[in-house]
Amino acid sequence: MTAAVVFSAVTLVLLSCPPAAVSSRRDVVELGDADFDYLATEHETMLVKFYAPWCGHCKKLAPEFEKAAKKLKGIVKLAKVDCTANSETCGRFGVTGYPTLKIFRYGKDSASYDGPRTADGIYEVMRRQTGPDSVHLKSKEDLQAFVNNYDASIVGVFPSSEGSRLPEFLKAAGLLRDQFRFAHITDLQVADDHNVDSECVLLFRPPRLASAFEDSVVVFKDYLTISSLRRFLRDHLYGLCPHMTLENRDRLRVRDLLTAYYDLDYQHNVRGSNYWRNRVMKVASKYAGRSLMFSVANKKDFLMELEEDYDLGTSDAGDMPFVTIRTKLGQKYVMREEFTRDGQSLERFLEDYFAGRLKQYIKSEPIPEKNSAAVKVVVAESFNEIVNDPDKDVLIQFYSPSCPHCKKLEPIYRELAETLYSDPHTVIAKMNAVDNDIPLGYDVQGYPTIYLAPAGRKDNPIRYQGPRELKEFLNFLKRESSHKLMSSGSRDEL
Known part of the structure; x- marks a missing residue:
């Protein structure tokens, strides 16, 4: 066989490998419509990221997800599904936004992942998803080893008796295991170093945070339900200074x-x-x-x-x-x-x-000495004066100086402001959202983000989500403003 023939054969083999087989060598396996059910069922616990390649939040998550996969290798499998190429799988699991993270057990959708999206955070949450919901501790050595941890530990003490609340505790552990570490004891002698003589739940704070200013172990003796245990953990888990x-x-x-x-x-x-x-x-x-x-x-x-x-x-x-x-x-x-x-x-x-004597810290650019242009410049220190003027409808654009979409919008936005320059009741404004604090009530996740703060309704701004064209802006303002619009050069209503 000639070298050319050998090369062709090798090339053919490489080109014939299915994408899933190639990507499975990496720590994050890529799944699709053709192989999701087949491969997902092989894993007891799997965290799946449903994403779109163009999604900015997905791109930000990607390196953290890869790092977490490497740390969880051999413990929990991490996988990803490109929803732009595998719409059948994403639709089947109700994915409507990106990224969506779900926990699967032997291929079945078990729960949504609502934990942190850093590598360490994903690692900690998913590590807790392995093994039993609550570890059965059978000796004092088991108890000491379990509570000697970087995180807090919740240990239920349930001596065998009729009416024991152990089933309720185990149910709570199953629901809350992604947030907390659970274990249980059925022999009172295992916990007798903690003066326990009846059924209860012990909260062990992390040993590294031990302090003379608070107890390291807190006892919960109320009637145990999932709700009462949630409240107890909410009120006592973090202690005086977490x-x-x-x-x-x-x-x-x-x-x-x-x-x-x-x-x-x-x-x-x-x-x-x-x-x-x-x-x-x-x-x-x-x-x-x-x-x-x-x-x-x-x-x-x-x-x-x-x-x-x-x-x-x-x-x-x-x-x-x-x-x-x-x-x-x-x-x-x-x-x-x-x-x-x-x-x-x-x-x-x-x-x-x-005592209310502190001045609130506000990150703000200096208030402009001159602000006579058609588009009014707003900074954090002047936001209340300009945008919250009770008598005016104010369209405010939150932008970033480096955002190309903001730069593209600039001439259209300026034309809008010039069109309405003579309207005494309407203000077209912009604020650099990078160098100024964004006020409460305005959700700015990307640039540009545009809101209308109507006169008389400043506590309920209206987000603009239409096309960024002059005509569409004017139609939006006609529909949502509290006053009739007036164009520049004329006192006529638009």
């Missing part, structure tokens, strides 16, 4: 939250990490019961967020914690005084906060 991470920040920020950012590293320096945390906790213990939660965080993990939200890095804080308060409504406050080791500066900051 460690905020990229994975749990959304759950912590449902309340008003003070955070001290510093060089925290619980993997390599537990003692050093707790040095500042203990000082925060000492002050926090004086404000227990108030409408404010406390936390600590690694400033490097949140550096991009700090730079974006506060227009600064953490270099100004040096080795000292950089302290902020972020309310559940989005207001931000910054502690300007240096964090003192005795905690006095933090106490003064809190006293001013609770």
